[in-house]
Each structure stands twice: as structure tokens, then as C-alpha cells.
Amino acid sequence: MDLNTLRGLSTILVMIAFAGVCWWAFSPRRKQRFEDDANLPFADEPSSTIQRDDSKTAPTEAQDSQSAIAQPDDGEKRQEKQQ
Numbered sequence: 001m002d003l004n005t006l007r008g009l010s011t012i013l014v015m016i017a018f019a020g021v022c023w024w025a026f027s028p029r030r031k032q033r034f035e036d037d038a039n040l041p042f043a044d045e046p047s048s049t050i051q052r053d054d055s056k057t058a059p060t061e062a063q064d065s066q067s068a069i070a071q072p073d074d075g076e077k078r079q080e081k082q083q
Contacts, residue, residue, distance in 0.1 A: 024030070
């Protein structure tokens, strides 16, 4: 068996494998499963009728200024450690 015969056989085997994968993927028996799997990324989407409470995630200006006053910056922390 020479190299060209081996190349021809490998080409035929790859073509058969490709046809098998195509037959498996496009089989009518698996259509519903693949459609369900295609919709999985959208399964956890919140519905548009639910209103979000943004006050928990986005602080107002008053909350920002209060937190800035209540928490010392890094310079003040360093000064406290040095004393």
C-alpha cells in the first residue's frame, strides 16, 4: 500500500464521518431537542412586566456623599496606623 492509497482511504473515511455527523444533526427525530437547546440562553430572562428596584443597585447622590463621609480614605487610615 503506497502513500496515495492511504490518502484516498483517509479522505473516504473523513467524508463518511462528515456525512454521519450531518445525518445526526439534521435528523427530524432530534429537531425538537435542538430547538429547545437553542432557547436555553433565554430561559432565565426576566419578563418585561416585572419592575426592577434600582434603588438597591444604584445609590443616589445623598447616599454617595454619606458613604464618603462615613468611610475614611486611605490617607487617613495610614495616619491612624502611624500614630
